[in-house]
Amino acid sequence: MIPIEFFLVLSAALFCVGIVGVITKTNGIVILMCIELMLNAANINFIAFASYLHDALGQIFVLMTISVAAAEVGVGIAILLHAYKSKKTTDVDDLTVLRW
């Protein structure tokens, strides 16, 4: 059996990739994809613990997360689409009108 640490290291690595992507990338689509990475890192954790603790609750939670993530991406893409229509760009560094 694969030790649980492997799963945790994998999910932590995936999460860090997501964080770095969110902070460094300027393309809105890429940022959304990086958020997906972070969510999936959390999903891996859920599955791993569900399997090791013999508790189906974690798997149910993952289904929940996936559906919420789908909805969230839907909203995010819609915002980006509108932003692109008005500004002709998806670069978030150019979308800085909501500030002081």
Next chain:
Amino acid sequence: MIMDYAWLIPLIPLLGFVAVGFFGKKLPEGGGYIAIGTAIIAFVISALVSYEYLTGDLFAASQPYVADIQWLAFGKYEINFGIYIDSLTCVMMLFSSFISTLIFVYSIGYMHGEGQRKRRYYAEIALFLSGMLGLILASNYLEMFIFWEIMGVCSYLLIGFWSFKHPEGDEASIKAASAAKKAFLVTRLGDVCFMTGLFVLLWSFGNLDFTTLFDPAEIAGADGTMILIGSLLLFGGVIGKSAQFPLQDWLPDAMAGPTTVSALIHAATMVKAGVYLVARSYPLFIQNADVMLLVAIIGGVTAFVAASMAMNNMNIKRVLAYSTISQLGYMIMALGAGGYLIAMEGEVEASIGYTAGVFHMVNHAFFKALLFMCAGSVIHAVGTEDMRKMGGLSKKMKITSATMLIGSLSIAGFPLLSGFWSKDLILEAAMEPSILGLPAGTIFLFLFALAAITAFMTAFYMFRMWFMTFKGQPKEASEHCHGESPRSMTVPLIILSIFAACSGFLIFLGLNNIITFSVLDHGSGVEYLVGGFGHTAGHIFESIFTNVWTYVSMALALFGILLAYLMYCKGSIDPARFNSNGESKIYKFLTARYFFPQLYDQIALKLGYGVARGVDYIDKNLVDGTVNGISNAVVGGSGSMRKMQSGYVRDYAAFIIVGVIVLVAILYVIVSWGGA
């Protein structure tokens, strides 16, 4: 039981105030008839209440009728609101409402030409009457103080009635405004004393009800020093309200208002409130002989100082104003002398000083209202207040000149007219302590001398005024005169002149039993009684006519009248001989009113302005500084903090991540410490 409805007496003029205030513009004469109606109703109820009280068992036992409800209670203190009727109340409310009624009727004629502003006038005088009646009927000092202040406000409003548009021009209207302000501020000085006195009394007695404060057992149980301080502070209120020395200067300036207002303030309300307060607070005041001595001295000095200033004034209303101050001084002096006697003797049946003071207040109300209304009638006819421009008016204004003559004779103390009786009682009261050889006898002898000189001066200046106005050669303003004033003005004059002539006889017709104050010693304790135990009419008559000083004061008064006749009517003595054509030092000193206005100004400027500047400095720097500092800190802090809102998504993400890491770290530390 009409007495149970005595609370209606102040309430009805108050309703009149509301009605006139709201609907006066639509009513004839600006609602003047409503004001008269409420005054008449108040008088009728007063008369019924007085009749019921004075014929009832309570008066026979010299006990007050009290009805009150609890108003507020805090801690061990308790304030009530109600009515307190004793014989003093009856006398006061009868003459106040009666004279006010006549003044209101007179106003219909006098204020006829004021147009829309009549509404304001009638509303305010109705409130004024309400204030006075409420003050008279109040069952405790706080209630009294409230009505006292209502009168203060009304006097301010009415004295400044012409501050917007004076019939004599803009300068006069500015003067009216500043006179109103002066009256308000100077009486405020007394009111602050009064209020402080109330705090002192409340602290030492636990409540302010007359029934508690005038109970000998309660007084004996209270701290004597507190009573001393309290009564001195109350007397401070009297000095302000009744224009006693050294706060007398507002009253002559208050002549800037309409003459009817002056009549109201001087005869029926306002300044009488101070005298009433002294008479009402007698049980407290007599606890200390020194307080009463002070009262008497202030009264005597006021009487003399004010009378001297009246001697060379050329303004018909100002002469009357000074004479009011002087007569008020008489009343206060009589009350002081009587109280001093009680304080020293311990037991006095029907104090003559008390009777004299209250009696003179009643008489003065009649003749001073009469004199002011006559003066108003003259001013109405000639359009000026300067007596030098009048003269020879007696042919044109027969009723006014005759009634004013009666008033002048009465105030001068002409034998058998009302002023004569009360003035002689006052002189007798002032003399009594020195006859009995009390410690302050010499002071009272001196006060008696002042009062006697004042009697002479009173006769002189009153007749100087009368002769200058009605006799001699007609001057320029007399030409304006187009005959007698309207009926609504002359009828009150005639009614009042009857009272002014005859009210003195009331002392033989029952008043001798009503306005008395007695202290009875039962051995186990003293008892203070208002009403009852009066001297018999025969005794008063005898004591007046067997007293040699009566004849002296009579001679002084007649001499004063004669001198005025020779100087201002016959012209055989030239007034200029005495004052070197208005150049002598005394003349200038009197014209400058003893330099009291300057003194006030200096005190107000140096002290008041200095204090105000200090307060202003604290306000600007300390109070405003704190407030501005806090707001500046908030504005500056938020100005620098908002830079965090950069608009870059990654900044926000970084903040969130850092925040989460910090939170986790804190949680970790807490959990690991908690576990250990």
